[in-house]
Amino acid sequence: MHFVDAKGILNTNGGRVGMNIYRGCSHGCIYCDSRSSCYQFTHKFEDIEVKRNAPELLEKALKSKRNKCMIGTGSMSDPYMHCEEELKLTGQCLKIIKKYGFGIAIQTKSDRILRDIDLLDEINKESKAVVQMTLTTYDDDLCKILEPNVCNTKRRIEVLEIMKERGIPTIVWLTPILPFINDTEENVSSILKECARVGVRGIIDFGMGLTLRDGDREYYYDALDKNFPGLKDKYIKTYGNSYELPSPKSKELIALLHKFCDENNMMSDPYECFNFMQEFPQKQHQMSIFDL
Secondary structure (H helix, E strand, O other): OEEEOOOOOEEEEOOEEEEOOEEOOOOOOOOOHHHOHHHOOOOOOOOOEEEOOHHHHHHHHHHOOOOOOEEEEOOOOOOOOOOHHHHOHHHHHHHHHHHOOOEEEEEEOOHHHHHHHHHHHHHHHHOOEEEEEEOOOOOHHHHHHHOOOOOOHHHHHHHHHHHHHHOOOEEEEOOOOOOOOOOOHHHHHHHHHHHHHOOOOEEEOOOOEEEOOOOHHHHHHHHHHHHOOOHHHHHHHHHOOOOEEEOOOHHHHHHHHHHHHHHOOOEOOHHHHHHHHHOOOOOOOOOOHHHO
16 A cells, blocks of 8 residues: 545535545455546555545545535445554544534445444434445355455345444445346345345445446456356457446346335335435424523
8 A cells, every 4th residue: 555645535426425535445356346447546456545634634624514414435445445454544534524513424345344333323323324335246155256355245244234233224235246147036135135134224236237447347357267267258249348238137136126125115226325325414403492
């Protein structure tokens, strides 16, 4: 990893406020879109860029921000990578978010988030905290191939259950679903059943498939050659150089998702999930005798 002094920490996109403390990732997921050339990395993806002044920048930004809101993090780089064990920058930023009364919508694949569960609990009680967990593959042997340097799916489900016990709402990203690999009814059903059991509020999926861009595509195909010999040729024959690679079973899997979520009172529309995560709770004004 290497350190930089960043100029800013918050970004706004479509009304959503985001924060990235790190650039790059050490989880090694074979399908990671963040590797794509369009993000213009000037360093090796595994050489994590650390914004060492992130807490100071965040405090300055929130101190002067008039309207409270939800702050999202984790969409580009996981905030609980291996380096977070030593650096603890995510935890420091959560303390600042709590201090100024903002909310947090945090996305991860790692059980390291449990180290900050007390902070998340306090934020949720005072404003709002939402924990998002990515689940792609119920089979732990397959999970080790697809997501080699992070805790397995069973452990992530345990994290979701612990969040439920604390009353912290959760959202699951059921994506990507990789054609010819984890795009089975058995896999999707197994994950959905566990989501219902641990009280997940909603499931995010964008069509039961995968997206590949320059940079990401090459890395993914190298992983296919290593772990699934011959499958790359099937991809090229089926999809060519397409950006969107829907599973041949996408229609059936999408129907399964929506039916299951409807039956178990979970959101299945991604934009409904996003609205839930973005919505900052407005505290009721308590009337006193001085208001009369």
